[in-house]
Amino acid sequence: MGTRERRRPPAEPAVARQCDVINSPKLAGELQGANLGSLLPPRQIQLLEATFLSNEAANVRELISRALHLEAQRWAQDEAPQSLDGHCHSELAIDIIQIISQGQAKAESITLELGAQIRPVLLAELFMFLSSYERSFKEFLERYKHLRNYRANVIANINNCQLFRSSVEQKWQMCQALPSYLLAPLNEIKTRGFDVLLQNLFGDLKPLFRQFTLTHWAAPEQTLEEILEAVRAGLPEFSALHLGFREELMEIVHLHLVKEYIARLSKRRLVLKTAEQQQQLARHIQANAEAIRDFCTQHGSQASWLQDALPTLAEIIRLQDPNAIKISVATYATWYPDFSKGHLSAILAIKGNLSSSEARGIRSILDVSMGGQEPSKSLFSLIKVS
Structure with a gap:
């Protein structure tokens, strides 16, 4: 099976990088000492946090949607999946979990409270992604049976389910109980793939x-x-x-x-x-x-x-x-x-x-x-x- 370079998530928009200014080594000491949060009324702080959460959710949604689009394109073009330790392998799960983890880390770097607020937002984005992933996979199963690497890509997607599940459970299960519906699309992908x-x-x-x-x-x-x-x-x-x-x-x-x-x-x-x-x-x-x-x-x-x-x-x-x-x-x-x-x-x-x-x-x-x-x-x- 062929190998390919691992995809890197696209560069983040400027809005999503604003928190880097606050964490700049040159400014961090002065900004923390100034206690800027106390200079703003609580209502304004809430609005700024809501704006950040909305922007970050949109950024994550765009990145993971683009990653899925590229992956589905690869299936349609009959590109063989990678082989890793003798198993059909895809980088999709790694890319998606990395994008979502970066969103979580970015919020936590501002305040731990903001990190707690973004967690359910990111889980909702993950569920929407997995639902889209399931739909894309079903479309692939129905439309591309004639392709040479069809079955190898089916196997790679089944293997993907394990990577998604283990990564999600490892990252979030200690923080909160995972909703039972969250990983349901993975079960459907596996079942359809086995069929x-x-x-x-x-x-x-x-x-x-x-x-x-x-x-x-x-x-x-x-x-x-x-x-x-x-x-x-x-x-x-x-x-x-x-x-x-x-x-x-x-x-x-x-x-x-x-x-x-x-x-x-x-x-x-x-x-x-x-x-x-x-x-x-x-x-x-x-x-x-x-x-x-x-x-x-x-x-x-x-x-x-x-x-x-x-x-x-x-x-x-x-x-x-x-x-x-x-x-x-x-x-x-x-x-x-x-x-x-x-x-x-x-x-x-x-x-x-x-x-x-x-x-x-x-x-x-x-x-x-x-x-x-x-x-x-x-x-x-x-x-x-x-």
């Missing part, structure tokens, strides 16, 4: 998952190996993400694999009439579950909450005693509160030796175990069943 990076991969996996039902689960290990091989082939590109984002992205992949596997099980196209057949399928599911878990954790997924999703479904399919199945279902529903009667019915449909009354009794356990809980993370709410 773009994974769209092609998930599209390629769709026909592979379809093989489970087309072959009536005759060779599930072979099908899963093809799926994991397709994922493995797409992973090298993601090494350009920072580690934390690679782990997040791999958790999304992990969730997708588990979700799609359950979706294929829930198609109601497989009916096994004997306990032996059901136990054989359960062994296949258990082996596949271990393969998915091992693959995803080896590549960085921290999604431990998914580890029981497939093995417990295998257990429900394996068990023959309705009461034992009820216990497994009740436990399962505490782990995955969005597991519904519709999902359970689709799994129970595999058990061709289960009577209608037994299936109805097993489903009724969800009336008790669900208890109106809201899932902390979605799994079954992402799976449609007929």
